[in-house]
Amino acid sequence: MQKEEVFLSVIESHKGILYKVVNAYCKDEENRKDLIQEIIFQLWKSFDRYNNQYKYSTWIYRIALNVSISFYRRESVRQPVTSFYNEQVLQVTEEGQHSEKDEHLQQLHQFIAELRDMDRALMLLYLEEKSYKEMAEITGLSETNIGTRIGRIKMVLKQKFSKTQ
Amino acid sequence: METIDVINLWKRQNALMEKQLVVNKRLLNEMIRYRTSSSLRGVRLIRWIGIFAGVLWCLVFGFIAIVSWLEGNIFFSASVSVNVIVTATATGLYIYHLRLLDAVDVSETIVEAQQKLIKLKESNLKTLGLLWLQLPVFSTWYMSTEWMEQSPLTFWGIQVPVVLLQAFIGFWLYRNLNYRNHDKKWFRWFVSKGEFASIEKAITFMKATEGEGDE
Known part of the structure; x- marks a missing residue:
């Protein structure tokens, strides 16, 4: 080939x-x-x-x-x-x-767009269910740092969705 | 909505996307066959033009400086010499930028690749600061001892203060065109054009990456 x-x-x-x-x-x-x-x-x-x-x-x-x-x-x-x-x-x-676009999906895209560059990258990888090891290979951040950031992003995401329901 | 629901929502989008997204193979083929330059080409081209112009400038004005030293024209030759030294240093920094550009590899991790790009921006800022150092020479090259003797009032009362003011501005900008001042209004105004325009965002990105460390 x-x-x-x-x-x-x-x-x-x-x-x-x-x-x-x-x-x-x-x-x-x-x-x-x-x-x-x-x-x-x-x-x-x-x-x-x-x-x-x-x-x-x-x-x-x-x-x-x-x-x-x-x-x-x-x-x-x-x-x-x-x-x-x-x-x-x-x-x-x-x-x-x-x-037709799902309303929740639009909200999710809006949420991703509002994140800072690195957090946005992590959110995309998280949604793709990448392991912390793989996320670390892509971003260069440590797995511990990734864990902390993902935890924080998830918390904000949860608050965002609970507000709109 | 729970996290698992969000992931399921994303998965549903992925499944739909797989069906609806089509790769335009003809265009893709065109691109990989005929496209020869990336967006960094412009940055590289500016450096090459700068190096060429810098070397030429140093050769011509270096020669002029030597001749004027021999003729005893102190103000002129000192001004031209300062200008040549600053230009030569800036040209050297431009050569260093080319090396930095060669080192940029977008297939590295995000932190590694972005750090290299930011190093380039930092050095670019330093080069700009350095060039400001020569500001007073644009007012000193035409000064002379005759002027000092024949019209001391204009020489000491106007010319010398103007030169001192320019020296102060040049030195101040050399010292202060630095990332540590990125949150100051004057700095933002100063670097709001061209390659410098993205500095603020670059700094925010690196702060967000480095500042939080391994928590």
Whole structure:
């Protein structure tokens, strides 16, 4: 299998990670397109150096979160990089676009968006039911620190949801 | 709503997303084949232009400084020499920035990669502070002993205070363009443009990461 094909299949099987990270860190639709392109470019650039000691998901999370956090801080307007800029690498089918969004889910997304960069990353990983060990491999924080932060985030989350019920 | 309900809600979203999310393979192929630069390219390009201009500047003005020393033009040659020394140091820092940029690896952990990016921002700020040190030389290069002797009132009454004020401003900015002043209004105004604009957010991020430690 060619390198390109392997890469495409990795992206295909982890497309959800990219979509969720980009949506959590970037509110603006146009910037989201740009951010996802930057993440995929960085993934492609690092693909040769992929260390199979870690899962593909760990590697993708690291790059997607690192690029998103830096991107979010820059807030710059950049030029389109492909001739197909009006298209998107990740597209939601028409059926998905018109389906009604769960109110709780919207609240959850709002809650995630209000968190600080690192806590936002931890919340995403927590919702994906990653172990503390894996979260530590992605973030570089210690497992103890992660435990404390997750505990605090969960407490705020609980308060938030109890208020709205 | 309990935590387990939130996780189940997220799982339901994931299941739905798997069905509804489609990868545009043609566009993805285009991107990996034809895209050659990342967003850090601009930062790198600015450094290369800076290094090229800095080296050229130092060569030309270094030569001018030597000639003027030989001719005994003290004010001019001292001003140009200070300018060349500051420019050479800033050029050296720009070379160091390229090394820092090479060290940035987004596949490292978030803490490691972001620390390297912040180190670059810090050094960038130091370079800006350093460049301000040369502020008074823009008012000293045209001074002369003749002026001092023939018009002591304008020389000592106007020119010297202006130079001293510039020296004070330059030195003050050199000392105070520092992260420790990030919460001050003047600092925010000063670094609100270009590469410096994201400094405040970078500081908040690192404080949130480091400040809480292992509780």
